[in-house]
Amino acid sequence: MRRQIPLALCFIAGLFMAVQYFIPHPTVQDTYEIVLGWLQTLLAFAFLLGTVSLIRMHFHKIRNRADDRAFSWVTLLGLVSMIGLGFLHPQHQLPGSPFNLMFLNVQVPIEATMFSLLAFYIASAAFRAFRARTLEATLLLVAACIVMLGRVPIGDLIHESIPAATQWILNVPNLAAKRGVMIGVGLGMMATSLKIILGIERAWMGGSD
Amino acid sequence: MLADRGLARVGRSGMGSVAVVTIAVALFLCAGVALAQQDGDIETAETMTEEVLQPLMPPTAVTAVDTPNDRGSSINVTWEHSPDSESGTLLGYSIYRSAHPETGFAFAGRVPFVQDNYRDSGIGDNEPTYYRVATVGLDGRESLSETFGPVEAFPQWFNGDRINVMVAVIIFVIAIVYFVNAARSGKDLFIRRLAGLDEMDNAVGRATEMGKPILYITGLSTISDVATIAGINILGEVAKKTAEYNTKLIVPCADPIVMAVEQEVVKEAYAxxxxxxxxxxxxxxxxxxxQFAYVAGVNGIMVRQRPAxxxxxxxxxxxxxxLAETGASIGAxxxxxxxxxxxxxxxxxxxDYTLIGEELxxxxAYLSREPILLGGLKGQDTVKFIAGVLLIVAVVVATLAATGVIETNFMAPLFVTG
Known part of the structure; x- marks a missing residue:
């Protein structure tokens, strides 16, 4: 029963979700909307679950005096202080409230810093990818140089055909490869969904017996 | 003398009378001319006004049908353009509806004069409705068409525009069930090698030998994303190996529902x-x-715990x-x-290895080597082959249709959904 009930629930829910795509009748579509609403409710409870998991893990780290427990203190203090500031100030979302000040002056700049690291990582990844050690890497290097030059004004100044070559690379070989991958992805998604609905794929519940 | 004087007197008085009469006649004539001129002006103005304010021609052939393949409460109204639509004097068309053919027509909507259809939404299902369409002039005047009706909106139980998708799904299910049964009966199914997955055992073994953990990341998406589910499926297989080798497995999650499922999957695999x-x-x-708080957290785990x-x-x-560059920097x-x-x-x-698209x-199936899962994989490949052949045929047909070799692209409906 421990396996049959989840499998039956998965089959019924999966079948309903698949069938509703073909049935525009309000009886079915309204039910679909209700189910989507349930998902939001479920998510709200799941966030509680996530917070409990976060607190428990860091609490265990502090209790066990793990080497990196200082980070756990920072995490828990951050969590408690932001929740506290949110409750202390009833209009916490308004500009000037302590919660809002902390969000705008601590979290936003830190996230922006992390995001801006991407530019440096792109440079280091490009350096690794463009080393012309093989034929494929050389082709990649040449294509990348053409595309980069075609995207800036100097490309047109070097040769008028570079922007056109850039567009050709993006619209023909690049797009063809992307569409090929996307067709495979679409079919793979369908197959995976069907296998889960039909109970063939059971890895999500720990695999078959 | 007296007579002359008298004549002269009469003559003087007669001359004065003539003058008065002449002036009066002249004035009368002037007034008459003026009035006649005024009359003429009025007639000209009236003629001109008649030319500008000619009655508008209403649209013709008004029809209304229930909107097909929808959830009801909607009717499609179509008409043929009014002859005035090309004169530049039209603003658009107003659509009126009523529950009665003669009275009670209420405004339903207005469309520009270039449009010849209107979808009337938000009406009751199974209620007889009548429609009239009016041409609307630039000056706001309207000219109503004949009444059309009754017509009723009603919901459909099947979206006919999606029949091609349904046929494709049925073929897909048949292929998967067929190959799963073939796998169950012991038929040997060939699956091409995937280098990234072949390397999975070595990757787990490397971490075991080095005494370092394995970091498993399923991304930022939710459980409703099939890629996340695929990632969780692979996690089950990886967790079995880490349990066997007694290697620490770290799984940081960005979604609490995904976390709950992953906890269960890993727990089951260890059991x-x-x-x-x-x-x-x-x-x-x-x-x-x-997103980037997650990145900071995972990068912190990478540099502190240095997973192999x-x-x-x-x-x-x-x-x-x-994430991947930080991982590369620690030599994992x-x-x-x-x-x-x-x-x-x-x-x-x-x-070092990347599973592209569908390989994920x-x-x-590849890792578990379970015949039933491999059967499903084979079924998926078969449908992909059929789809590939159909695409090639469709490209050829579309090219022939575009160049005029054949009249119509008969393959197009196969790829269009509503």
Missing amino acids: KAGRPDAYSEDDVFYLTRS TILYMGMFYAESLV IQIAGTDAVTQLPFFITSC YAAS
Whole structure:
């Protein structure tokens, strides 16, 4: 029963979700909307679950005096202080409230810093990818140089055909490869969904017996 | 003399009378001319006004039908353009509806004069409705068409525009069931080698030998994303191996529902491997929903715990390169798998092996080697082959139709859905 009930629930829910795509009748579509609403409710409870998991893990780290427990203190203090500031100030979302000040002056700049690291990582990844050690890497290097030059004004100044070559690379070989991958992805998604609905794929519940 | 004087007197008085009469006649004539001129002006103005304010011609052939393949409450009204639509004097068409053919017509909507149809939404189902369409002039005048009706809106139980999708799904199901049964009966099914998945055993073994953990990341997406589910399926197989080798597995999650499922999957895998004691809930934990806070957290784990192996299996966004480059910087062996086309180049650049697109979905079957799952995989490949053949035929037919060799592109409806 421990396996049959989840499998039956998965089959019924999966079948309903698949069938509703073909049935525009309000009886079915309204039910679909209700189910989507349930998902939001479920998510709200799941966030509680996530917070409990976060607190428990860091609490265990502090209790066990793990080497990196200082980070756990920072995490828990951050969590408690932001929740506290949110409750202390009833209009916490308004500009000037302590919660809002902390969000705008601590979290936003830190996230922006992390995001801006991407530019440096792109440079280091490009350096690794463009080393012309093989034929494929050389082709990649040449294509990348053409595309980069075609995207800036100097490309047109070097040769008028570079922007056109850039567009050709993006619209023909690049797009063809992307569409090929996307067709495979679409079919793979369908197959995976069907296998889960039909109970063939059971890895999500720990695999078959 | 007297007579002369009298005549003269009479003559003087007669001359005065004539003058008065002449002036009077002249004035009369002037007035008459003036009045006649005024009359003429009025007649000209009236003629001109008649020319500008000619009655508008209403649209013709007004029809209304229930909107097909919808959830009801909607009627499609169509008409043929008024002859005035090309004169530049029309503003548009107003649509009126009523429950009675003669009276009670209420305004339903207005469309520009170039449009010849209107979808009237928000009306009651199974209620007889009558329609009239009016041409609307630039001066606001309207000219109503004949009444059309009655027509009723009603919901459909099947979307006929999606019949091609349904046929494709049925073929898909048949192919998968057929190959699953073939696998069950012991038929040998060939699956091409996937280098990234072949390397999975070595990657787990490397971490075991080095005494370092394995970091498993399923991305930022939710459980409703099939790529995340595929990542969770692979996690089950990886967890079995880490349980067997007694290697620590760290799974930081960005979604609490995904975390709950992953905890269960890893717990089950450890139990199956006969090592339920080795499972720790603290190893599969929630980090944060925030994208770059998650990146900061995972990067922190990477540089502090220095995992020997990092596996990225699921849906990734802009964080992919930051994660993969940090992983490369600590010398971890990295295997990625994603269906996010835009992130694939980053993983290919920074990781040792990358599962591209559909290979992610095949991974669970490939790793487990369960015949039933391999059957499903074979069915998927068969449908992909059929789809490929259909695409080639469709391209040829479309090219022939575009160049005029054949009249119509009869393959087009196969690829269009409503």
